[in-house]
Amino acid sequence: MIVAEQKPITEIAELIKDCKKVLLVGCGTCVTVCLSGGEKETEIMASALRIMREQEGNPIEIKTTTLVRQCDPEYIEELADSIKDADAVVSLACGVGVQYIAERYMDKWVIPAQNTKFAGGALEHGIWEERCALCGECILHLTGGICPIIRCSKSILNGPCGGSQYGKCEIDKNIPCAWQLIYDKMAALGRLEEMMTYQPAKDWSKYRDGGPRKVVREDVIIE
Amino acid sequence: MPEFRPKIVAFCCHYCAYAAADLAGSMRLQYSPDIRIVEMPCSGTIDARVILKAFEEGADGVYVAACLEGDCHFLKGNYRAKKRVKYVKDLLEQIGFESERLQFYNLSAAMGPRFAEIANEMTERIKALGPSPLNKKYKQEKTKPKPKEEGEQQ
Numbered sequence: 001m002i003v004a005e006q007k008p009i010t011e012i013a014e015l016i017k018d019c020k021k022v023l024l025v026g027c028g029t030c031v032t033v034c035l036s037g038g039e040k041e042t043e044i045m046a047s048a049l050r051i052m053r054e055q056e057g058n059p060i061e062i063k064t065t066t067l068v069r070q071c072d073p074e075y076i077e078e079l080a081d082s083i084k085d086a087d088a089v090v091s092l093a094c095g096v097g098v099q100y101i102a103e104r105y106m107d108k109w110v111i112p113a114q115n116t117k118f119a120g121g122a123l124e125h126g127i128w129e130e131r132c133a134l135c136g137e138c139i140l141h142l143t144g145g146i147c148p149i150i151r152c153s154k155s156i157l158n159g160p161c162g163g164s165q166y167g168k169c170e171i172d173k174n175i176p177c178a179w180q181l182i183y184d185k186m187a188a189l190g191r192l193e194e195m196m197t198y199q200p201a202k203d204w205s206k207y208r209d210g211g212p213r214k215v216v217r218e219d220v221i222i223e
Numbered sequence: 224m225p226e227f228r229p230k231i232v233a234f235c236c237h238y239c240a241y242a243a244a245d246l247a248g249s250m251r252l253q254y255s256p257d258i259r260i261v262e263m264p265c266s267g268t269i270d271a272r273v274i275l276k277a278f279e280e281g282a283d284g285v286y287v288a289a290c291l292e293g294d295c296h297f298l299k300g301n302y303r304a305k306k307r308v309k310y311v312k313d314l315l316e317q318i319g320f321e322s323e324r325l326q327f328y329n330l331s332a333a334m335g336p337r338f339a340e341i342a343n344e345m346t347e348r349i350k351a352l353g354p355s356p357l358n359k360k361y362k363q364e365k366t367k368p369k370p371k372e373e374g375e376q377q
Binding site for chain 2: 008009010013040043044047048049050051052054055
């Protein structure tokens, strides 16, 4: 999932200080799961902003809604009525949702309520960790299912480096060395000899370095 | 201005504070009539939205009363409630709202006198703080023009 973290409430309040009517839009997918922008968080933020403005003697009207997801135009369309009289829209989705609303409603000012962090998963309830760099060319089959691109601080393909100390990365003793994890996994699989194969430099043009990316599936496009 | 009578919402766990309130009643204990009790199946069901809603609606104070630590009927509900109340207190601080208006207490079903003490303690605390900036009743009275004194010229 995409993991995001809410901006400080004061920062959001500052961005909407001149608005009288605001629409807060939550998202029902990734940010609901990482507890930062679902229905509940949207209502909490709305309440906090209303209390803040009420005590400043400058009340604000805030409506809330949570879409199934904000990364599909069909759901963004559902805002057509509720967005009409809003001076600003605050999206609690990741950066994708903010852009989808901004693109669909050209006359509306759309504000991000979140800092989109990474693609990752939950280690436990309340702790999320980055697990995928979205590099565009997966090599997990070579590394026992452990990604050296995102989990190795240097993203090296032929590790470990000299900074691997007692299974930890030299940048922080709490970060495991990805290549140690890869070694342990390959040893458990009995495939250690595969680690001797030299991996050539990665083609980074498939990552963001090649410009904005797009995936097209002709077979599912509805004409 | 009439004497300030705060509106305090007390979210009480069914297994401790709510039963303690019952006991306080059976013991004929006198305690502040300014609290409004909301019974919960467990303090762990408390939700930040409900607390904020109470303040939005003009509550001058809110408290959550949970079981003693280690005594939760559902094992960990009171620890969760404690964390959630702390989260809301931090949020209130950030938005410039007095976080002292929100409190968290632990007590057991056998602590009727403590229940009465908490109710009184909370009422005193809120009286000292004065009406909430969102309490519409007192807000209106504050902004209402003062009646003209006798003999004052028009």
